[in-house]
Amino acid sequence: MRLSRYFLPVLKETPADAQIVSHRYMLRAGMIRQQSAGIYSWLPLGFKVLRKIENIVHEEQQRVGHIPMLMPTLQSADLWRQSGRYDAYGPEMLRIKDRHDREMLYGPTNEEMITEIVANYVTSYKALPLTLYHIQWKFRDEVRPRFGVMRGREFLMKDGYNFDLTKEDALHAYNRHLVSYLRTYERMGLQAIPMRADSGPIGGDYTHEFLVLADTGESEVFYDSAITDLTFGDREVDPNDKAQCQAVLEEFTSRYARTDETHDEAVFNEIPEERRRSARGIEVGQIFYFGTEYSEKMGAYVQTAEGEKAPLHMGSHGIGVSRLLGAIIEASHDDKGIIWPEGVTPFHVGIVNLKQGDDEADAACQSLYDAFTALGLEPLYDDRDERAGGKFATMDLIGLPWRITVGPRGLKNGVVELTSRRTGESEELSPEEAVKRVAAIYAAL
Ligand code: ATP
Ligand code: MG
Numbered sequence: 001m002r003l004s005r006y007f008l009p010v011l012k013e014t015p016a017d018a019q020i021v022s023h024r025y026m027l028r029a030g031m032i033r034q035q036s037a038g039i040y041s042w043l044p045l046g047f048k049v050l051r052k053i054e055n056i057v058h059e060e061q062q063r064v065g066h067i068p069m070l071m072p073t074l075q076s077a078d079l080w081r082q083s084g085r086y087d088a089y090g091p092e093m094l095r096i097k098d099r100h101d102r103e104m105l106y107g108p109t110n111e112e113m114i115t116e117i118v119a120n121y122v123t124s125y126k127a128l129p130l131t132l133y134h135i136q137w138k139f140r141d142e143v144r145p146r147f148g149v150m151r152g153r154e155f156l157m158k159d160g161y162n163f164d165l166t167k168e169d170a171l172h173a174y175n176r177h178l179v180s181y182l183r184t185y186e187r188m189g190l191q192a193i194p195m196r197a198d199s200g201p202i203g204g205d206y207t208h209e210f211l212v213l214a215d216t217g218e219s220e221v222f223y224d225s226a227i228t229d230l231t232f233g234d235r236e237v238d239p240n241d242k243a244q245c246q247a248v249l250e251e252f253t254s255r256y257a258r259t260d261e262t263h264d265e266a267v268f269n270e271i272p273e274e275r276r277r278s279a280r281g282i283e284v285g286q287i288f289y290f291g292t293e294y295s296e297k298m299g300a301y302v303q304t305a306e307g308e309k310a311p312l313h314m315g316s317h318g319i320g321v322s323r324l325l326g327a328i329i330e331a332s333h334d335d336k337g338i339i340w341p342e343g344v345t346p347f348h349v350g351i352v353n354l355k356q357g358d359d360e361a362d363a364a365c366q367s368l369y370d371a372f373t374a375l376g377l378e379p380l381y382d383d384r385d386e387r388a389g390g391k392f393a394t395m396d397l398i399g400l401p402w403r404i405t406v407g408p409r410g411l412k413n414g415v416v417e418l419t420s421r422r423t424g425e426s427e428e429l430s431p432e433e434a435v436k437r438v439a440a441i442y443a444a445l
Contacts (some may be wrong), residue, residue: 189341
């Protein structure tokens, strides 16, 4: 993409109403525009990152055998009356009437709808196990929408639902989700720690929230610092192997890590003092096993091998896709702007032409551009007729992890400059070598 032809409405001023750094940078980098409280347009740069995050979520869900689909945003009130949640949900639910006075709502989640679908089509244990998911917009009329996309009213969520014959199978689905979530967040350059959370009115021990540590997080958390040494890395886990998934869960949940709702001071105090941490965190996902409650209410039963009728064991599992943009920026930025992890960056590399209109510089930039494009990478070429300082400031703000600077002086010596956004370190290389270097970084992801 040539910057002169792109739509990147960068703001010079810091927006006054944005309280946290991710919100400020998303506005300043021209990624989002607020349309009303907690509701945003995704401008091209923001939309590109949103799509990258979505793609990682899709890939990791499908890697473990979960099946994508799409349910509507608008749902009928009657569906929610069946589960008893229409009244229970309260003012967070946006209720709408159509022209025939039929009561509708903008879905805050999809347990009822998916269970109704499965109840209608799945009749035998032979169709199980089954995990269906979608990535769809949700609406929750939050009391205090704030912090940009972190607490929106309209937000994008991946929500997945497992249907199993037995509790044991459903707990395997729970463990499998934990495994896939660990990989998902790491691909986005994030450390998201599974923490024991509150299961609410349904009860039970089977829920974990995934938290990214950040001072601006809305959750209060307590953990053993040893947990931050754990990474999922590139381990191979067979998603169908119960013992393997269970082992990963045990490894990642055996250390103390809890949200304030489940925090137990006495247990916490058993951890050596130097490892005890209390901090803030951003909830980027949650997994939940809740048994047969929805299945019974929505009539999701199957015939077992013995010919008996059994309600399905279910769980639901969510990832805050749009919130993740804010979480990633909170975890990765400096005072000049965003620093995108390679896995989610909107463009792979920035090309800055120090002397637009100089034949040699223009030609060198164009050939870098063509070389990256031929390799399947997306460069953003700042071809505007602007001062170098302004171009660098824009590149730093929008946070592309790699920048190549091209100018007549370097070209005389046959070199361009390759700069890492994260470390700020630069190196002079031939244009061919610079392309190779950047391509190798992305090939290794
Ligand atoms: P919270 O406690 O932050 O209100 P929640 O526990 O009600 O969230 P879930 O129902 O678990 O949310 O939804 C799954 C994920 O969707 C959350 O982990 C979070 O990342 C994201 N999410 C929830 N509410 C919002 C919101 N208002 N704006 C953006 N993302 C959200
Ligand atoms: Mg939650």
